[in-house]
Amino acid sequence: MLTPLDEIICGDCKDVLEKFPDDCIDLIVTSPPYADSRKKTYGGIHPDDYVKWFLPRTEQFLRVLKPTGTFILNIKEKVVDGERHTYVIELIMEMRRQGWLWTEEFCWHKKNCYPGKWPNRFRDAWERCIQFNKQKKFNMNQEAVMVPMGNWAKTRLKRLSETDKRRDESKVESGFGKNVSNWLGRDKVYPTNVLHMATECNNRNHSATFPEDLPRWFIKLFTKPGDVVLDPFIGSGTTAVAAMNLNRHYVGIDVLEEYCELARSATQAMPQRKLPI
Numbered sequence: 617m618l619t620p621l622d623e624i625i626c627g628d629c630k631d632v633l634e635k636f637p638d639d640c641i642d643l644i645v646t647s648p649p650y651a652d653s654r655k656k657t658y659g660g661i662h663p664d665d666y667v668k669w670f671l672p673r674t675e676q677f678l679r680v681l682k683p684t685g686t687f688i689l690n691i692k693e694k695v696v697d698g699e700r701h702t703y704v705i706e707l708i709m710e711m712r713r714q715g716w717l718w719t720e721e722f723c724w725h726k727k728n729c730y731p732g733k734w735p736n737r738f739r740d741a742w743e744r745c746i747q748f749n750k751q752k753k754f755n756m757n758q759e760a761v762m763v764p765m766g767n768w769a770k771t772r773l774k775r776l777s778e779t780d781k782r783r784d785e786s787k788v789e790s791g792f793g794k795n796v797s798n799w800l801g802r803d804k805v806y807p808t809n810v811l812h813m814a815t816e817c818n819n820r821n822h823s824a825t826f827p828e829d830l831p832r833w834f835i836k837l838f839t840k841p842g843d844v845v846l847d848p849f850i851g852s853g854t855t856a857v858a859a860m861n862l863n864r865h866y867v868g869i870d871v872l873e874e875y876c877e878l879a880r881s882a883t884q885a886m887p888q889r890k891l892p893i
Contacts, residue, residue, distance in 0.1 A: 619844060624856065624868040624883065626876040629848035632869050633676035641680045641867070642755070642843035645831045645855055647690035648673075651703055663694065663701040667710055673848065674711055680846070684755045686838040687716070687748040690724070690826060698736060704744065711748060719754075720747040720809060724830060728814040745811070745830070760836040762804040832858040839864055842891050853879030860886045 619640040625632050648670065651663040661669050677687055693704040708718055722745040732739035813829045831854060835845055841863040847855035850868030856879060859866035870876050
């Protein structure tokens with residue numbers, strides 16, 4: 617079977633992806649239902665059962681992802697009986713046994729999060745975006761996500777010390793070092809793994825819409841125009857829209873027909889593209 621490009625498919629992603637060929641997807645970026653969340657829509661999965669529920673799906677993700685591809689999982693553990701549940705950590709460990717490499721973890725800082733507290737904790741203003749790969753060498757275009765240098769450079773680079781002009785080894789012997797003079801004359805630098813993005817204020821009739829900037833950032837980093845981006849929990853279609861805006865192909869899957877129709881409407885509203893052959 618050929619990969620159904622630029623389509624929104626209704627069904628359980630585990631069953632749908634079983635019909636896909638091996639090694640056909642360049643990037644998977646998704647935010648699945650969190651444990652015990654959205655019971656009225658996705659039914660809710662108890663935290664104790666979450667890993668068992670998710671692993672058959674990551675098995676298919678592993679099969680359809682290209683060897684040079686990347687899987688970004690936006691997920692957050694919840695608090696149960698006053699403490700953090702460990703299902704995200706358990707999932708990472710089981711996915712490693714499944715054959716995945718846990719390559720990196722990005723922190724999505726929700727910069728417009730409103731205040732709040734509970735008796736023993738404060739409101740979360742962040743979520744995990746965990747990066748998995750099939751091999752150590754994968755496609756990555758770091759220059760595509762560079763950011764402006766910032767005002768710190770005006771004073772920091774004005775007068776360089778002798779250590780700034782060579783690789784200055786870490787004083788704690790971590791093996792890391794820096795050469796500050798490398799940034800002279802540059803107007804852009806590489807970002808950190810903390811992504812400062814506002815949450816989606818208009819949920820577009822979906823219970824958990826993430827901002828388009830989130831999949832857009834990962835699509836720019838891990839793919840090139842014409843590549844194929846999969847979101848197996850497509851929801852309102854945000855990932856598909858981000859892929860279209862960046863001239864990539866998309867495949868979206870969702871178990872609920874009402875969300876598939878929502879995603880189709882979002883993609884159909886986009887202008888026509890000319891994709892690389």
